[in-house]
Amino acid sequence: MNIKQYIAARAAKELKDSDIVNLGIGIPTLVADFIPSDVQVFLHSENGILGVGPTPDPEHIDQDLVNAGKMPVTVLNGSSYFDSASSFAMIRGGHVSVSILGVLQIDAKGRIANWAVPGKSVLGVGGAMDLLEGSKKVIVTTMHTTNKGESKIVKELTYPITSERAVDLIITDLAVFTVKEDGLHLIELAPGISLEEAQQKTDAPFHIAGSFKKGKEVTA
Amino acid sequence: MNIKQYIAARAAKELKDSDIVNLGIGIPTLVADFIPSDVQVFLHSENGILGVGPTPDPEHIDQDLVNAGKMPVTVLNGSSYFDSASSFAMIRGGHVSVSILGVLQIDAKGRIANWAVPGKSVLGVGGAMDLLEGSKKVIVTTMHTTNKGESKIVKELTYPITSERAVDLIITDLAVFTVKEDGLHLIELAPGISLEEAQQKTDAPFHIAGSFKKGKEVTA
Amino acid sequence: MLGFFISERLYPTKVYGEEGKRMSKLITCEEAVKMIKSGSRIMVGGFGLVGAPLSLIAALAQSEVKDLEIISNNLGEPGKGLGVLVRQKQVKKAIGSYFTSNPEVVQSYQNQEMEVELLPQGTMSEAIRAGGAGLGGFYTPVSVGTKIAENKEERTIAGKKYVFQEPLKANFALVKANKADQLGNLIYNKSARNFNPMMATAADVVIAEVDEVVEVGQISPEEIITPHLYIDFIVLKGGN
Amino acid sequence: MLGFFISERLYPTKVYGEEGKRMSKLITCEEAVKMIKSGSRIMVGGFGLVGAPLSLIAALAQSEVKDLEIISNNLGEPGKGLGVLVRQKQVKKAIGSYFTSNPEVVQSYQNQEMEVELLPQGTMSEAIRAGGAGLGGFYTPVSVGTKIAENKEERTIAGKKYVFQEPLKANFALVKANKADQLGNLIYNKSARNFNPMMATAADVVIAEVDEVVEVGQISPEEIITPHLYIDFIVLKGGN
Numbered sequence A, B: 001m002n003i004k005q006y007i008a009a010r011a012a013k014e015l016k017d018s019d020i021v022n023l024g025i026g027i028p029t030l031v032a033d034f035i036p037s038d039v040q041v042f043l044h045s046e047n048g049i050l051g052v053g054p055t056p057d058p059e060h061i062d063q064d065l066v067n068a069g070k071m072p073v074t075v076l077n078g079s080s081y082f083d084s085a086s087s088f089a090m091i092r093g094g095h096v097s098v099s100i101l102g103v104l105q106i107d108a109k110g111r112i113a114n115w116a117v118p119g120k121s122v123l124g125v126g127g128a129m130d131l132l133e134g135s136k137k138v139i140v141t142t143m144h145t146t147n148k149g150e151s152k153i154v155k156e157l158t159y160p161i162t163s164e165r166a167v168d169l170i171i172t173d174l175a176v177f178t179v180k181e182d183g184l185h186l187i188e189l190a191p192g193i194s195l196e197e198a199q200q201k202t203d204a205p206f207h208i209a210g211s212f213k214k215g216k217e218v219t220a
Numbered sequence C, D: 001m002l003g004f005f006i007s008e009r010l011y012p013t014k015v016y017g018e019e020g021k022r023m024s025k026l027i028t029c030e031e032a033v034k035m036i037k038s039g040s041r042i043m044v045g046g047f048g049l050v051g052a053p054l055s056l057i058a059a060l061a062q063s064e065v066k067d068l069e070i071i072s073n074n075l076g077e078p079g080k081g082l083g084v085l086v087r088q089k090q091v092k093k094a095i096g097s098y099f100t101s102n103p104e105v106v107q108s109y110q111n112q113e114m115e116v117e118l119l120p121q122g123t124m125s126e127a128i129r130a131g132g133a134g135l136g137g138f139y140t141p142v143s144v145g146t147k148i149a150e151n152k153e154e155r156t157i158a159g160k161k162y163v164f165q166e167p168l169k170a171n172f173a174l175v176k177a178n179k180a181d182q183l184g185n186l187i188y189n190k191s192a193r194n195f196n197p198m199m200a201t202a203a204d205v206v207i208a209e210v211d212e213v214v215e216v217g218q219i220s221p222e223e224i225i226t227p228h229l230y231i232d233f234i235v236l237k238g239g240n
Helices: A003-012 A028-033 A084-092 A128-134 A195-200 B003-012 B027-036 B084-092 B128-133 B195-200 C031-034 C055-062 C084-086 C103-110 C121-132 D029-034 D054-062 D082-087 D102-109 D119-132
Strands: A022-024 A042-045 A049-052 A075-081 A098-101 A137-142 A170-174 A174-181 A183-189 A205-214 B019-021 B041-043 B049-052 B075-081 B098-101 B137-142 B167-172 B174-178 B185-188 B206-213 C042-044 C068-071 C092-097 C116-118 C137-140 C156-157 C161-164 C172-179 C203-214 C233-236 D043-046 D067-070 D089-094 D115-118 D137-140 D156-157 D160-165 D170-181 D205-215 D233-236
Touching: A003 A028, A003 A137, A003 A170, A003 C092, A022 A028, A028 A098, A042 A084, A084 A128, A098 A128, A098 D115, A128 D119, A170 B206, A170 D119, B003 B027, B003 B084, B003 B137, B003 B167, B019 B027, B019 C233, B027 B098, B027 B137, B041 B084, B041 B167, B084 C121, B098 B128, B128 C121, B137 D054, C031 C055, C031 C233, C055 C084, C055 C172, C055 C203, C068 C084, C103 C116, C121 C137, C121 C161, C203 D119, D029 D233, D054 D082, D054 D170, D054 D233, D067 D082, D082 D089, D082 D102, D102 D115, D119 D137, D119 D160, D137 D233
Parallel strands: A022 A042, A022 A098, A098 A137, A137 A170, A183 A205, B019 B041, B019 B098, B098 B137, B137 B167, B185 B206, C042 C068, C042 C172, C068 C092, C092 C116, C172 C203, C203 C233, D043 D067, D043 D170, D067 D089, D089 D115, D170 D205, D205 D233
Antiparallel strands: A042 A049, A049 A075, A170 A174, A174 A183, B041 B049, B049 B075, B167 B174, B174 B185, C137 C161, C137 D137, C156 C161, D137 D160, D156 D160
């Protein structure tokens, strides 16, 4: 298991039976591979599918069946198709239980930037704002730092914000944070990661949950 | 042919091939019986049907298949069903070619009242306002006067208005009027009806079209 | 009628293999109605009695709940459908488009036993859709300049007059469908579809009364009108 | 899959007996494109290339029309789909949600050869629906407080912030469906449905590219997604 798979596997543990789940591009897509076998979730894709299945073998690719990342998929028994307006009505109306999204930055209040980069032409937003606004629960999965080693968890966003709505849970290769009214709460460290390392690599201030334990899942 | 059938038959002559037509309750419903055999129209019912067919024989009644008047109907080949929001999206969005409606009153500008009676509790509006607002063309079919002999075509409405939108054509047992910017234009008299009688039974002022001819269809 | 490719080879038995587990949405009318407290706001599908969840309504009529706020196009007929709730004075307020067809509604209203809010049918169906779709409201040209719009915000957009309509939501939606699969995917029969698909999106708890429950996979993904994520509970028509 | 009762006994041959007459909506791609003038505003269905009317787009690329305003979720890929029109500088402005996947769009934009208006995908699809449904606009909570909402009206409704979105309409809509019957009733295939059903409602002239035209009655009334009243013309994929 590589580090991105580790993050995805950790995120998968958050899913409950019967959840309607939307997975973003990148690490979130990997989550599907780690859903426990006793948990049945239904994957929603904003281009108009409920009940997305695994990637098909090359000989079973249907060009009319792709996910929101435009990659070929299959559907499971019990799936349905709908138009884009209906799909986003589901999202915006609060009918998606959990969205798992990638990010560029997260601020100290748990708000994220994940759609645009300063100084570059902003020519794409897609469904990011809708998913963040409408999903009942939002989980962010991300590497803790950029390729250059800069913290992605920052005091204030320098990238354009995606929504005023804060996310609920942040899962990185180093740690897990919940988001509350008063900001970020560290609830978990990845195996082998020290509190000091997490603190050093996190620009934003955060609380440390009372029930926090190293390398173990804890309930905040 | 009774007088209501006469009015309906006259209205049916206004329909063109491929028209999407919504028929109100009362005289408008009768129009379906008089559509010329070389004209194919598609009947829309606001409870969610395009392609309404004739009334079924008693043994073919399907309790899940009624028109907007809650009467059993059939559907023709090529018909479709949709939900109420979609049905009214069609109406409001201008996708219905012609609505034929009954009225209580019509004013000198061609605006109508057909949903409420003063002094009575107003507990029903249904789809009347939507149809009047959204249909590309609105034809009114009505008896020229009330049971008490009062003109239904009045200077000013005393009944609550249904929409600020004027109708396009008024067909009564006595005459036919088109509605223009400057008000009503008499374009036709029913067989055996004199101009004097029409004038006497019409409270609202009206113009007399130049091409007007007694008892004959004319183009204004 | 449409063929569709289901990757059963790829997901063999895990998901739907456990018989019965996915039937957990199926409850009795009595269980359904027990969730509903007096004072609840309830959407009820149907155009008149067509497409109305008559078994759920009958169970509601058997219950003690009162002070209900009903959102429904009509209020049944005297002693039929929602008309029973009116007769039994269980309805405090009704929001709909056409109540005139039930004279007992007129009487209750005149006796001040019941409040009534009237919306044009298109505005009502769109407001329910907006409620389910997370919108804050919309502008419709329908009813501008009429009594219906008297207390509503009017706005001119691109030269045309519109009135503002807020979304409608409810605590419960009681809808009627033809078939449900065991997950809760729904299809409707003919003109019995009417308000049901929108109402299924716009309430906290959505209960679907159906003629028949079929196995998952018996309804093609292309045909499904209400995806199962909208449905919390299923009851069988006529049944316990 | 669903049975349905058609009263053929009652309406025997009159309506659909005249072979050919009801095929009048069927035209060639060339005929379709000839209607489109430079400067037109055109909605084009599809999510990327999936569900995009590629034959109509190819015909448009063969034509001399330019200064087009395109409403589409994406602008194809470099040299594919709408990407061809971008490369040939036929597009003056694009309204959509995600153009980043075509680097040539970024380049055209930076060279000021093309304007771009960006909408969140849900706001865009809802605005098209509103255009077809005769609404004056709606309030969505999506994009509040972001760059996208900078010049938009913000309004608090029931304690929550929303931005106002106007409806989108167009001169033409080019949509892609799987099957049309001879009247123009449409069904779509899997996730190729996407924006097509809304776009089919929101333009003055709607042209549907389809894989197949079937006899009237071959598609059940329950299955039809786009009723024929929305469709002006039909072209066959790949062909004249």
